[in-house]
Amino acid sequence: MKNRTARRISAGISNIIIIVLGVGMLYPVVWLIAASFKESNTIFTDPALIPKTFTLQNYVQGWKGIGIVGFGTFFKNSFIICGLCVIANVIFCSLTAYAFARLRFAGRKFWFAVMMLTLMLPTHVTTIPRYIIFRSLGWIDTFLPLVVPKFFATDAFFIFLLVQFIRSLPKELDESALIDGCGKFGIYIRIVMPLTMPALITTVLFTFLWTWDDFFNQLLYLNSPAKYTVPMGLRLFLDSSGMSSWGPMFAMSVLSLVPCFILFFSLQKYFVQGITTTGIKG
Amino acid sequence: MNKKARKRAIRENLSSYAFLTPWLLGFFLLTLYPMLYSLYLSFTEFNILQPPKWIGLRNYFIMFIGNEQFPRDERFLNSLFVTFRFVFISVPLKLAFALAVAMLMNQRLKLIPFYRTLYYIPTLLGGSVAIAVLWRRLFAGDGVLNTILRSAFNLNPPAWISNPKYALYTLILLSVWQFGSPMIIFLAGLKQIPREYYEASSVDGAGKFRQFFAITLPSLSPIIFFNLVMQMISAFQSFTQAYIVSGGQGGPLDSTMFYSLYLYLKGFGFSEMGYASAMAWVLLIIIAVLTAVAFKVSGSLVSYGSGE
Numbered sequence: 001m002k003n004r005t006a007r008r009i010s011a012g013i014s015n016i017i018i019i020v021l022g023v024g025m026l027y028p029v030v031w032l033i034a035a036s037f038k039e040s041n042t043i044f045t046d047p048a049l050i051p052k053t054f055t056l057q058n059y060v061q062g063w064k065g066i067g068i069v070g071f072g073t074f075f076k077n078s079f080i081i082c083g084l085c086v087i088a089n090v091i092f093c094s095l096t097a098y099a100f101a102r103l104r105f106a107g108r109k110f111w112f113a114v115m116m117l118t119l120m121l122p123t124h125v126t127t128i129p130r131y132i133i134f135r136s137l138g139w140i141d142t143f144l145p146l147v148v149p150k151f152f153a154t155d156a157f158f159i160f161l162l163v164q165f166i167r168s169l170p171k172e173l174d175e176s177a178l179i180d181g182c183g184k185f186g187i188y189i190r191i192v193m194p195l196t197m198p199a200l201i202t203t204v205l206f207t208f209l210w211t212w213d214d215f216f217n218q219l220l221y222l223n224s225p226a227k228y229t230v231p232m233g234l235r236l237f238l239d240s241s242g243m244s245s246w247g248p249m250f251a252m253s254v255l256s257l258v259p260c261f262i263l264f265f266s267l268q269k270y271f272v273q274g275i276t277t278t279g280i281k282g
Numbered sequence: 283m284n285k286k287a288r289k290r291a292i293r294e295n296l297s298s299y300a301f302l303t304p305w306l307l308g309f310f311l312l313t314l315y316p317m318l319y320s321l322y323l324s325f326t327e328f329n330i331l332q333p334p335k336w337i338g339l340r341n342y343f344i345m346f347i348g349n350e351q352f353p354r355d356e357r358f359l360n361s362l363f364v365t366f367r368f369v370f371i372s373v374p375l376k377l378a379f380a381l382a383v384a385m386l387m388n389q390r391l392k393l394i395p396f397y398r399t400l401y402y403i404p405t406l407l408g409g410s411v412a413i414a415v416l417w418r419r420l421f422a423g424d425g426v427l428n429t430i431l432r433s434a435f436n437l438n439p440p441a442w443i444s445n446p447k448y449a450l451y452t453l454i455l456l457s458v459w460q461f462g463s464p465m466i467i468f469l470a471g472l473k474q475i476p477r478e479y480y481e482a483s484s485v486d487g488a489g490k491f492r493q494f495f496a497i498t499l500p501s502l503s504p505i506i507f508f509n510l511v512m513q514m515i516s517a518f519q520s521f522t523q524a525y526i527v528s529g530g531q532g533g534p535l536d537s538t539m540f541y542s543l544y545l546y547l548k549g550f551g552f553s554e555m556g557y558a559s560a561m562a563w564v565l566l567i568i569i570a571v572l573t574a575v576a577f578k579v580s581g582s583l584v585s586y587g588s589g590e
Binding site: 007010011014015017018021022025026028029031032044092095096098099100103104105106111114115118120121122123124125126127128129130131132133135149151152153154159184188209210212213215216219220230231234235238239246249250252253254256257260261264265268271272275276 | 294295297299301302304305306307308309312313315316317319320323330383386387389390391393398399400401402403404407409410413415416417419424425426429463466470519521526529542545546555558559561563565573
């Protein structure tokens with residue numbers, strides 16, 4: 001009896017600590033959202049979370065962007081790049097993962113070890129030569145350097161995720177399909193792909209998020225504002241506008257986070273699954 | 283018969299390799315070849331317009347030793363130092379926070395799924411330019427934090443972002459703030475520890491403190507170790523936050539000049555691509571050595587359980 005009360009008190013205290021800490025952690029994000037609805041001149045003088053005067057002016061002004069290119073273009077570019085990367089990763093990472101997890105071939109262990117090593121490779125070692133290669137192909141200021149590598153399953157992380165998942169599936173299904181005359185590709189399409197759906201959704205999520213935020217490569221390869229993505233648009237905004245336009249800047253920042261929020265809240269359980277099965281980098 | 287079997291084995295191999303072809307092509311064309319190429323470039327002077335000029339070890343010499351003719355690159359050493367400081371402060375803090383919060387949550391609380399979501403939000407958003415921009419405003423001289431400190435506590439705080447003493451710590455804070463992923467992993471790990479361990483030990487009179495060091499920490503050690511290595515590797519490569527918060531310059535006074543930011547400036551700002559390639563290889567070696575050391579140390583510290 002005494003034990004139960006003690007446990008309840010300890011749970012209560014934990015709840016309070018967790019909530020207080022959580023509110024503190026989210027304060028900056030909430031402040032950002034609130035600031036995007038405040039009048040430009042009251043943003044910094046008014047630390048309150050609920051705006052005294054509510055305005056959409058920042059969104060209207062921000063959406064126009066800088067010069068002739070508006071945020072509509074930046075969002076369109078970001079979505080095109082993310083969409084292509086997502087498609088490529090789902091197809092080619094799963095194809096590779098299927099080979100590693102299910103097929104038997106000479107040198108499988110060796111290639112798997114190589115793939116795991118590339119997981120730890122700092123991207124900088126390939127950055128400069130890749131830039132030189134893509135430049136000689138005339139791909140600078142196009143989406144190709146950002147998208148094409150994904151069609152060669154270069155995101156080892158997702159191969160690893162999918163291999164882990166496919167290995168956990170019962171082998172009997174493949175074997176019975178083999179007896180029914182299904183080829184390797186048939187097994188991949190009809191049996192493995194559908195069963196791997198949760199891990200594929202995790203792949204979609206993280207590919208989208210990481211491509212959306214992949215500022216380094218976008219900075220490297222995109223030069224003209226018409227080709228800019230959302231993060232590049234934000235940077236352009238930051239550089240070319242003075243203190244007066246923090247309002248529009250914050251409004252577009254909030255907008256740039258919306259796709260991530262939507263994905264996260266609609267597919268939460270796949271996030272947790274993906275993180276726990278692989279111990280994702282953060 | 284034997285011949286037929288061998289033929290079948292070859293066909294089997296070939297059809298399997300067909301599935302691996304895209305990855306193999308990617309590995310050779312986009313990873314291995316660029317790696318070797320950048321190793322070659324690291325021994326050259328190269329500005330992309332003229333062909334690379336072989337200079338032997340000079341790039342490495344300038345980084346670490348230097349003489350009168352080729353003075354040592356103090357900015358390089360500084361960037362190395364800044365990055366080490368960032369990695370070795372932010373990663374342990376982040377993991378400690380993640381573990382502390384995960385332990386708080388590991389008590390059959392009803393709201394765990396909600397809390398998990400709440401605490402993952404900073405990780406979800408933290409890598410974006412938008413949050414980096416926000417950070418710049420939060421910690422500016424006339425930023426949000428200082429407005430609160432001034433009006434509520436009547437203090438006279440410094441301009442965090444533009445003060446070389448504090449600028450790096452705002453970036454460390456931004457990194458620690460994103461402890462959501464390791465927290466979720468630790469929470470899953472904590473749930474795996476059998477309750478009986480704790481019950482048995484409290485019968486034996488062990489306190490919470492003792493239990494933490496005798497049960498929790500050893501049981502989680504493989505997970506902690508794995509996270510440590512992965513977080514370290516990615517922290518060494520941090521770029522976006524330092525770039526945005528410092529306006530692309532690594533300032534003030536190079537106090538936030540991260541390794542990858544300096545590499546970017548050298549390679550693409552000053553077109554010293556040979557030097558930048560050498561920097562990339564030094565980073566690769568640093569990460570490889572640290573990972574190897576981590577594995578070595580873990581051999582004595584990490585317990586993978588004995589099956590029982």
